[in-house]
Amino acid sequence: AKVDPLKIMISGAPASGKGTQCELIKNKYGLVHIAAGDLLRAEIASGSENGKQAKEYMEKGQLVPDEITVMMVKDRLSQPDSQEKGWLLDGYPRSLSQATGLKAYGFEPDLFILLEVSEDILVERVVGRRLDPVTGKIYHLKYFPPETEEIAARLTQRFDDTEEKVKLRLHTHNQNVETVLSLYEDITIKVKGNAPKEDVFVQIDSALTKLLEQKKSALGSL
Ligand code: AP5
DSSP, X not given: OOOOOOEEEEEESTXXXXXXXXXXHHHXXXXXXXXXXXXXXXXXXXXXXXXXXXXXXXXTTOOOOHHHHHHHHHHHHHSHHHHHHOEEEESOOOSHHHHHHHXXXXXXXXXXXXXXXXXXXHHHHXXXXXXOTTTOOEEETTTBOOSSHHHHHHOBOOTTOSHHHHHHHHHHHHHHHHHHHHHSGGGEEEEEOSSOHHHHHHHHHHHHHHHHHHHHHHHHTO
């Protein structure tokens, strides 16, 4: 028999490093990275009615309504790649109703990771963040500058990455985080996110290794 693939949720304030850690986790564990924010930005880019509505909320740093987010995430989790390789859900759930909405479809995580980063650091991370539209890679002007001039010339910035907007996003996060945490208390690990990304990953990596071992031994004892 095969070990059940990992099912992981990762949460944290805006710019706490969720996307950055997901890239490292994906590279090592082969999970499918599903970021609620990326799915919403893809909706906006497609010009759909849902995308138009979502943008109004995202510009205010507020949660996009469940009518849009729950089905969008559920559909992506249901695809064969997520089912076969396991999934890494980034930025979802952000409310009680989002968590129960997903649970109703049978999606529950093995582990809930919370990245903890001080507020002064978050603002600096947001304003320095740049994205490579070709590779999807996340850079930072100070911490992870682009490798070449060519990449530097094509980097873009997100429409909600200003100091003013990150404060609104942070406010929304702070309002909701405790409720979501209380739902996953017994499977939560809190990770110290102020450190360099490699050091943050060491903490996550050891939790994931342990989890995989537990799954293997549970299978062995059947
Ligand atoms: P979303 O796209 O999820 O944004 P967010 O939660 O604000 O998080 P970010 O993507 O900004 O940050 P991150 O934690 O991934 O950090 P990153 O790794 O890039 O959501 C956007 C909006 O969509 C929301 O405001 C909401 O409106 C809507 N939305 C999303 N999900 C929703 C949901 N479930 N329901 C309803 N609405 C929803 O890192 C940031 C920067 O820091 C980068 O430049 C990076 O290089 C740098 N960095 C990372 N780690 C380190 C480190 N250890 N040291 C130094 N620099 C680092």
